[in-house]
Amino acid sequence: MSDTCKFKIDGKEIIAKKGQTILEAAKENGVFIPTLCNFTGVKPKGSCRICSVKINDRFMTSCTTPVAAGMEVESNTEEISDLRKSIIELLFVSGNHFCPSCEKSGNCELQALGYRYQMMVPRFPYSFDKKNVVATGPKLLKDQDRCIKCQRCMKTIKDDEGKRYYAFKNRGRDLEVVMDEEMSKTITDELAKEAMENCPVGSIIYKGVGFSEPIGTRKYDKQPIGSLIETN
Amino acid sequence: MSKKIIATTSLAGCFGCHMSILDIDERILDLVELVEFNKSPIDDIKVFTKQCDIGIIEGGCCNSENIEVLKYFRENCDILISLGECAIMGGLPAMRNGIPIEECLHEAYLDGPTVKLNTQKILPNDSELPMLLNEVYPCHEIVKIDYFLPGCAPRADLIWDALVALITGNEMDLPYEVVKFD
Numbered sequence: 001m002s003d004t005c006k007f008k009i010d011g012k013e014i015i016a017k018k019g020q021t022i023l024e025a026a027k028e029n030g031v032f033i034p035t036l037c038n039f040t041g042v043k044p045k046g047s048c049r050i051c052s053v054k055i056n057d058r059f060m061t062s063c064t065t066p067v068a069a070g071m072e073v074e075s076n077t078e079e080i081s082d083l084r085k086s087i088i089e090l091l092f093v094s095g096n097h098f099c100p101s102c103e104k105s106g107n108c109e110l111q112a113l114g115y116r117y118q119m120m121v122p123r124f125p126y127s128f129d130k131k132n133v134v135a136t137g138p139k140l141l142k143d144q145d146r147c148i149k150c151q152r153c154m155k156t157i158k159d160d161e162g163k164r165y166y167a168f169k170n171r172g173r174d175l176e177v178v179m180d181e182e183m184s185k186t187i188t189d190e191l192a193k194e195a196m197e198n199c200p201v202g203s204i205i206y207k208g209v210g211f212s213e214p215i216g217t218r219k220y221d222k223q224p225i226g227s228l229i230e231t232n
Numbered sequence: 233m234s235k236k237i238i239a240t241t242s243l244a245g246c247f248g249c250h251m252s253i254l255d256i257d258e259r260i261l262d263l264v265e266l267v268e269f270n271k272s273p274i275d276d277i278k279v280f281t282k283q284c285d286i287g288i289i290e291g292g293c294c295n296s297e298n299i300e301v302l303k304y305f306r307e308n309c310d311i312l313i314s315l316g317e318c319a320i321m322g323g324l325p326a327m328r329n330g331i332p333i334e335e336c337l338h339e340a341y342l343d344g345p346t347v348k349l350n351t352q353k354i355l356p357n358d359s360e361l362p363m364l365l366n367e368v369y370p371c372h373e374i375v376k377i378d379y380f381l382p383g384c385a386p387r388a389d390l391i392w393d394a395l396v397a398l399i400t401g402n403e404m405d406l407p408y409e410v411v412k413f414d
Contacts, residue, residue: 092321096326096327096329098317098323098324098326098327099317099384099413099414100317100323100324100384100413100414101324101327102414105413105414106414111413114413115408115411115412115413118406118411120320120379120380120381120382120411121314121320121321121370121372121377121380121382122321125373126321126322126326126370126373128322128326128329128330128367129330130329130330130331215414221409221412222408222409223408224408
């Protein structure tokens with residue numbers, strides 16, 4: 001029995017390994033599906049919904065849905081693009097994303113998705129919910145204004161024993177991702193930089209450096225997010 | 233084709249967006265062929281002398297005067313454009329949102345580390361001064377805005393392309409590099 005199968009995304013034939021998710025197969029076949037909470041090496045959980053696609057007239061998250069032979073997936077349609085754009089807009093209005101003053105600007109995945117989906121203005125009113133900046137640790141600060149609660153830091157930044165540096169605090173609308181104060185005192189330089197790198201927005205910032213890359217040379221200044229996948 | 237009439241204003245902004253308009257360089261010579269300016273800091277016309285086709289708004293609304301000017305623009309311009317992050321989402325002035333006004337005034341006039349000369353501990357409270365709003369508002373939450381051009385400041389090419397498309401009635405081509413939020 002063959003261990004590959006074929007299915008279609010927007011009419012394009014995709015060859016996938018059995019057991020792969022739609023997102024993984026799309027990526028390998030040069031089709032970009034946007035993601036935020038998903039991170040290579042971390043078990044996908046489909047919480048941000050931005051990778052939603054339509055299969056059999058139902059919305060499914062492509063990061064959690066395994067491929068099946070013959071399935072027809074809609075991804076880059078007007079309806080789905082608008083749904084994705086509305087998720088981006090909701091994230092922009094529910095946090096306080098002041099791009100001009102953010103160190104991550106130009107390297108921010110949320111911002112890059114805003115560019116890709118041409119968000120000129122969010123359709124929702126801004127909440128301007130005041131949140132805290134926690135900057136007590138020696139190497140990292142956590143700006144809750146920008147956090148989108150994707151959990152990427154929680155799942156990837158761990159010490160040698162596998163203990164997590166970040167965790168959830170509070171519940172419901174007060175939910176926050178916070179850093180363990182004691183552990184933050186001893187975090188290595190390398191791991192601290194990785195934490196900033198893994199954060200899709202500018203919520204985790206490595207202290208002491210800022211705006212080091214000039215405008216025009218940053219990750220998403222010239223090329224839209226996903227263009228590397230599409231040219232593969 | 234008669235010239236389109238443009239008005240511009242800077243509300244709670246830093247005039248950076250106006251600088252960016254000037255950043256179209258020598259194309260400004262082409263622009264004066266296409267448009268005439270009415271109320272604008274560029275020509276220093278203080279009041280509208282006729283109905284305008286396009287009103288360009290820089291900055292959000294942080295005080296009562298901003299609201300008044302914005303409504304004045306809405307009445308006197310057929311099309312309003314929010315130019316730049318401050319007009320679109322409040323921008324840097326909106327970073328005070330969520331901090332009580334009293335606290336902001338105390339920081340600025342009484343307790344701030346650079347406050348040295350206010351020995352009488354005066355908070356500005358003259359009736360001539362516009363009242364600060366509780367929050368800084370994006371323009372489209374106050375009046376209807378027709379178009380939005382993001383950026384801090386918006387790239388000159390974006391402003392130029394948008395104005396030319398609007399004036400000539402053509403579709404706007406948006407290259408990836410020109411639409412940025414910073």
